[in-house]
Amino acid sequence: MSLIQQRLQELDISIPPAPKPVAAYIPAVRSGSLIFVAGQVPFQDGELMAKGSVPSDVGVEKAREAAAQCALNALAAVAGILDGNLDRITRILRLVVYVSSDADFYDQSQVANGASELMQKIFGDAGLHARSAVGSVSLPLDATVLVEMTLEAE
Amino acid sequence: MSLIQQRLQELDISIPPAPKPVAAYIPAVRSGSLIFVAGQVPFQDGELMAKGSVPSDVGVEKAREAAAQCALNALAAVAGILDGNLDRITRILRLVVYVSSDADFYDQSQVANGASELMQKIFGDAGLHARSAVGSVSLPLDATVLVEMTLEAE
Amino acid sequence: MSLIQQRLQELDISIPPAPKPVAAYIPAVRSGSLIFVAGQVPFQDGELMAKGSVPSDVGVEKAREAAAQCALNALAAVAGILDGNLDRITRILRLVVYVSSDADFYDQSQVANGASELMQKIFGDAGLHARSAVGSVSLPLDATVLVEMTLEAE
Numbered sequence: 001m002s003l004i005q006q007r008l009q010e011l012d013i014s015i016p017p018a019p020k021p022v023a024a025y026i027p028a029v030r031s032g033s034l035i036f037v038a039g040q041v042p043f044q045d046g047e048l049m050a051k052g053s054v055p056s057d058v059g060v061e062k063a064r065e066a067a068a069q070c071a072l073n074a075l076a077a078v079a080g081i082l083d084g085n086l087d088r089i090t091r092i093l094r095l096v097v098y099v100s101s102d103a104d105f106y107d108q109s110q111v112a113n114g115a116s117e118l119m120q121k122i123f124g125d126a127g128l129h130a131r132s133a134v135g136s137v138s139l140p141l142d143a144t145v146l147v148e149m150t151l152e153a154e
Numbered sequence: 155m156s157l158i159q160q161r162l163q164e165l166d167i168s169i170p171p172a173p174k175p176v177a178a179y180i181p182a183v184r185s186g187s188l189i190f191v192a193g194q195v196p197f198q199d200g201e202l203m204a205k206g207s208v209p210s211d212v213g214v215e216k217a218r219e220a221a222a223q224c225a226l227n228a229l230a231a232v233a234g235i236l237d238g239n240l241d242r243i244t245r246i247l248r249l250v251v252y253v254s255s256d257a258d259f260y261d262q263s264q265v266a267n268g269a270s271e272l273m274q275k276i277f278g279d280a281g282l283h284a285r286s287a288v289g290s291v292s293l294p295l296d297a298t299v300l301v302e303m304t305l306e307a308e
Numbered sequence: 309m310s311l312i313q314q315r316l317q318e319l320d321i322s323i324p325p326a327p328k329p330v331a332a333y334i335p336a337v338r339s340g341s342l343i344f345v346a347g348q349v350p351f352q353d354g355e356l357m358a359k360g361s362v363p364s365d366v367g368v369e370k371a372r373e374a375a376a377q378c379a380l381n382a383l384a385a386v387a388g389i390l391d392g393n394l395d396r397i398t399r400i401l402r403l404v405v406y407v408s409s410d411a412d413f414y415d416q417s418q419v420a421n422g423a424s425e426l427m428q429k430i431f432g433d434a435g436l437h438a439r440s441a442v443g444s445v446s447l448p449l450d451a452t453v454l455v456e457m458t459l460e461a462e
Contacts, residue, residue, distance in 0.1 A: 024266075024267045024270035024271045024274060024285075025249070025270045025282060025283055025284065025285040026282045026283070026284065027284070028284055029245065029247050029248070029282070029283055029284045031187065031188065031245060031247050031306045032186075032187065032340075033339065033340065034188075034339065034342075036247050036248040036283075036284040036304070037284055038284040038285050038286065039250075039285065039286025039287065039288070053257075091337065091339060093337050093339050093344050094337065094344040095333070096286075096347075096456070098286075098288050100289075101445055101446045102445075102446070103361075103445050103446055104446065105446055106446055106447070106448060106449050106450040107448070108446075108447070108448045109448045109449075112332075113332045116332035116333045117332045120332060128333060128334045128337070129333055129334070129337055129344075130333065130334065130335070130336055130337045130344040130345055130346040131332075131333040131346050131347065132346065132347025132404075132406075132454060132456045133347065133448050134347070134406050134444050134447060134448075134454060135408075135444050135445045135446035135447055135448075136288050136289050136290070136444070136445065137255055137257050137289045137290065137291040137445040138255045138256070138257055138258065138259055138260055138262075138289035139260070139262070139288060139289055140260060140261070140262045140263045140287050140288075140289075141260055141263075142260040146286060146288060148250070148286045150344070152339045178420075178421045178424035178425045178428060178439075179403070179424045179436060179437055179438065179439040180436045180437070180438065181438070182438055183399065183401050183402065183436070183437055183438045185341065185342065185399060185401050185460045186340075186341065188342075190401050190402040190437075190438040190458070191438055192438040192439050192440065193404075193439065193440025193441065193442070207411075250440075252440075252442050254443075290442050290443050290444070291409055291411050291443045291444065291445040292409045292410070292411055292412065292413055292414055292416075292443035293414070293416070293442060293443055294414060294415070294416045294417045294441050294442075294443075295414050295417075296414040300440060300442060302404070302440045
């Protein structure tokens with residue numbers, strides 16, 4: 001079993017199946033050692049686990065979990081182009097976490113921590129990344145969070 | 155005639171003139187095989203082809219066309235640093251499509267497809283990219299769409 | 309004294325101390341010659357120098373200064389992983405400037421110029437970058453501006 005597989009098992013986390021390519025774009029693209037992942041919303045078993053703005057529709061804690069789910073979906077997209085072997089990931093480089101926000105909500109960082117902390121849990125030091133958290137007036141499908149990930153792989 | 159030139163002619167698409175560098179930043183920058191393009195708004199013949207939010211000011215179909223125009227303007231910026239030879243583009247890597255959105259508009263993906271589908275039409279498989287579509291409360295010059303592109307070139 | 313140190317002294321600009329790593333993510337990450345910097349808000353001496361939306365809470369001129377401060381904080385983050393030697397920066401590649409905006413504010417570019425012009429002042433031609441300026445409904449800690457930077461270093 002790969003190291004990351006083992007770590008995921010210890011954490012009781014399973015990577016979802018890779019998202020299917022849609023007509024106009026694909027889940028992840030590689031250029032040299034860089035992998036650019038398409039923006040992920042918090043689909044879980046085929047349904048969005050959080051919809052609407054924080055905090056009027058969704059609380060911060062639920063939004064944090066949704067951010068983690070987005071990051072997990074990003075890893076699924078990466079697995080799809082790394083033959084399922086996440087041990088080939090050498091570094092999570094960058095996350096942008098867009099949070100559907102009420103105009104007076106300023107805790108996007110706390111929401112984004114859901115994604116960031118999960119990366120550190122799974123990858124250790126290689127999971128430490130640069131991050132931006134920003135508020136968005138609305139996101140596709142009324143998702144509460146959208147995460148864009150860039151990473152490095154061998 | 156270059157392959158991409160020929161393809162553009164078949165599609166009856168012409169790449170606009172490269173945007174002029176402004177004082178403080180430039181249309182596109184190269185680092186190794188990566189090209190980072192400045193965010194493009196849907197200028198067409200010197201005027202924005204779509205202004206305001208979707209859908210209150212601009213319908214989805216018009217916004218889709220505007221997203222395609224943004225992508226075309228991004229290619230113009232790239233042409234400006236590739237001696238006009240778009241055949242040197244080896245891969246469209248990443249698009250971020252910001253859509254000026256009403257708070258209850260959730261079809262940013264449909265708008266972004268205007269840009270994504272155009273890249274696939276022009277570049278085939280090399281046009282398949284990772285993409286994020288997000289809603290924005292307002293964009294520069296009241297543009298309906300702003301597209302940021304990252305790509306790979308030889 | 310390094311060239312950039314000298315230039316900073318001429319401009320009477322001092323790079324703030326490198327931001328401290330927080331639990332879940334870090335200020336800057338390197339991959340090959342690329343450095344990805346975490347989104348920076350306009351902290352100055354430990355306090356945000358501009359809070360709220362443009363223009364209802366903060367005027368354009370103040371927001372411009374805040375954008376410049378964000379860029380300076382990004383350089384501080386970079387200094388933290390380049391042993392403090394900013395001469396190793398070979399190119400500022402990309403800025404994304406998120407501006408907390410009223411729904412009818414469309415001059416995000418003018419705000420973003422505060423960051424862009426500072427990069428050019430400090431780095432000359434190597435400071436010329438690709439840039440996106442976008443409006444945001446709200447930003448972390450109610451910051452007026454958040455800047456994400458990507459750059460190239462040796």
